[in-house]
Amino acid sequence: MTTENSTAETRAAQARTALDAWVREIVEWHFNPDTGCPFWLDWAREAGWDPRREVHGFDDLAKFPHFQDEKLRGGPVRRWVPRAYADRPTFVFETGGTTGIPKSRVAQEDFRIDYELFSETLPDEHFPKGSNWLMLGPSGPRRLRLAVEHLAQHRGGICFCVDLDPRWVIKLIKKGWMEHLKAYQDHVIDQAITVLSAGHDIRCLFSTPKLLEALANRLEADGSCLKDTGITGIFAGGTEFTPQWNRFAHEELLDGIYMTPTYGNTLMGLAGSPPSGPENGYKITYYAPQPRAVLQVVDPDDADRVVGYGETGRVMLTTLTKEFFVPRFQERDEGEREPPCEQYPWDGVSGVRPFSRLASATTVGVY
C-alpha cells in the first residue's frame, strides 16, 4: 500500500468516526423529549423503539424507514421545530408548490451555517472578499435567495436579487405557453442586465445553467460578454449541470471566469464539487457537507444496498443537523457513486440527473 493510499484511508476512517459520533449526538438531540421536535418524538412513540438506545453510528440509521417528504406538506409547521430551539427566530422554506400544498422546511441558522461552510471552498481570487453579488435565481419562499444573500454578506459583500417565480415558470411549461416562457426568461434577464449595468461593482454571481446561458447570450447579442460585466466567479447549481454543458460553458461562455457547480436543495445543505475541466472530461462530482448531510448512491430496487463505485443508483440523502433530521430520503435524482477525494474524504456522486423512473413526471424550469 502506498503512503498516499494509506493517508487517504486514514482520512476516510477519521471522517467516518466523526460521522458516527455526530449521528449519535444528533439522534440524542432529536429524540430527547427536552430538545427534540414534536414530529420525531411522536414518531418514536408510535414506532415503539428508542433511537437513542439503538443508534450507535451512521449504519444504524438503516433502522429508520425512508423519510417521505410528503410529511412536510401542511401544518402545523411548528412540529418540526426542536423544543430546545423553540424560542429562536424561525424561517420556513418551501419546495415545489406548483399544485397543491407545498412542502415546507423550517430553518433557523442551518442555511447560514451551510453557506458559511461552502464559503470556505470558494477561492478568494475568483470570489473576492468584499465584492458584491448578483443572485440570478428563484425568489419567494425559497432557501436559496436568503442563503446566497447570506453568503455574500458573510464574505463582506452585498447581494442584488431579481424577481423569479419558479412556480409560474413550471405552469407555463405545463401549459405549453412557450412564448410566455421565453418572455418571462427575458424579463428575468432584463433585471439581471439592469443590475449589472448599474455600477454596483458586482464580481460574483449565483446562477443556474439555463439562466447563465441566457445571460451570456443576451450580453453577446448586445455586443458584450460575461467577462465584460466584471464577474470573476460564478456559483452555479442545478441538476441540468451535465459534463457537456460544463464543457460548453467553459469553452464558449465563461472566457476564463471561474465557475463552481453545486448540488443542493431545501432538505440538505450544499454539496460542493472539486474543480473539473478537460483533464477529467468535465465530470462534476458532488460531495455532501458531511457530517451535516450524507449522500449515498443506492440500488433503486433495494435502497438498503449502496451501489459499487462507478455504478449508477438513486441518490439518498440523510440530513443531520440540530435543526432538522431527515433519515434516508430517496431523492428524485440518480447518479454514479464516486470514491472519496483529497478535499472530501467520503463518498461523492457524479452525473446527477433526474431519476430516470420519475423523469417523465419531472418538469425542469428556466431556473
Place this chain on the structure above:
Amino acid sequence: MIHFPILRWGQEYKSLELAKVEHFLTGEPVAEVSQANPGIVARDLRKGAGRARDVLREIPCADLLAMVKKGGELFKSADLPLGDGVQTPDDFVRQQSATTGLPEHLCRMNMGKLEYVLTHLDDVLRSLTRRLDYDILTRGYGEEDGVMRSYQATTPVLGMVLPSNSPGVHSLWLPIIPLQIGLVLKPGPQEPWTPWRMAQAFFRAGVPREAIALYPGLGEVGAAVLNNSPRSLIFGGTATVEQYAANPGVQVHGPGFSKILIGDDVVDDWERYLDLMVESVAINSGRGCINCSGIWASRHTREIAEAVAERIAPIGPLPPDDPKAELAAFTVPGQAPAISADIDNALKEDGVEEVSARHQDGGRLVSMERCDYLRPTVVHCGSPDAAMAKKEYMYPFVTVVECPQDKMIRAIGTTLVATGLTGDPAFSRALLDARNIDRLNLGPVPTTRLNWLQPHEGNIVDFLFRPRAFQQAS
C-alpha cells in the same frame, strides 16, 4: 462503433453526451450519436445563420442546383464519410433499417425517392417559384416581363425537427439549399442516417460546409432549433400540430389523415379501385402522412372493408432483409402495445368492427423480444360519427366509413391527401372547394403517389420568401 458528431456549420464536434442507437432486432449498438445541448444551437444560430446565407448567396442558384443534383447522385451511389470510415449505399440501407425497423427494400425505395427529387429539383423549383428568375431571389429584386418583382428571404436558415418514422419526408427540405437558405437539421433519434448522408453528399458536391448544421439531441434541442430559427419545419403528432398551429414561423407536418373518397356515381364499381386502395394504405408500411387511413363511401363499405382486409390483413412480420417484407417494426418500447390498446378501446363503440381480425391468427399485435409489429388493420365504421373514424396510426391501418356523399366533406375533417373517385361534376367541384383538403387527386391516383412539382402542405418558397413592393429611383 460508428460515431455521428454534431455538425456546427459543417465543423464536426464530438459531444461528451453520447446516445447509442441500437439494432431493433438484436439490441446491438449500431452507432453512437453526439448529443447537442440547446445552448450550442442557440449560440451557433446567433453567430452563424447569417454567414450560412451569405456563403450560399456567393454561389448562383443555378450552380447550387447543379450541386444538389450531383449530391443526389452521390447520396444514391457514392461511398461517403461516416464516423472514422466510409458508408456505402448498401451500408446506409442496412443501417437505416437496423435502427428504424423499416425493411431494407423500403429504405432503398425511399433512397430512390430522395434521389429522384434531387435529380428533378430544377423542375420542382421552377414549379414552386412559378418560373421566377432565381437572380431575383438572390438580389432581392429584379424586373420580369417589365414588372418589378421583389422577394425578401424571411430567414437566413431553415430549422428542421425531423422524424424517425419515414425517411421519405426528407424530400421536403431538399430544395432549400438552391434557394440560398442554410439548413439547420435536428434528426430523429432513430434516423440520423439520412440527414448525415445527405449533408455529406452535398459537401462533396461543393455545397459550402458553413451552410449546414446538424444537431442530434432530445426534445429540448428541437425546441432550441425552433426558437432560434425564424422559419422552421417540424414533424410530429397531433399535439405538436396544435402547439404550433398559430405560429407563422413554424410549418408543422403532422398526421396526414389522408383519405379515399368514393362518389356515389362510381361506388358500385368499387372493385375497380381495390389495388389503388391497397397501395394507398399499405405501401411504405403505412408510415407516411400520405398513406390512406380512411376510405369513405355511402354504400358497399362492408364489402370494401372485407376486400381490403383480405388483401392486407395476412401481411405479417418478415426479416428486414427479406425483399418481401412489407411491415416495419415498432422500435420504441411500448408504442405498439399502446396503439393496439387504443384500437381495442375504440372498437367498443357500437357500429365499429375490426374486419381484418378474421384474417389474423394470434391477433394484430406481434410482440418480439426487442420490438413489436402491428399487422395491417381494417375497421368498418357504420357511421362517420364513430370515434374510430378519425383514427390514424403509423402502420397500415384504415377505417372504411359509411357516410352519405353530401355529408362526406364536412365529416372527414382535416385531410392532407384526398383521392376523390368520382366523375360527378358537382362532387368534384365540392372537393376542389373543400378547404379541409390539402392535396387533392381527382380520379384514380393513389394517395401515396405524389407529384413532386406540387407544393406539399404549403409552398416552401412562399414560406421562405415574402413578396413585397420595391421601387428604385433611376
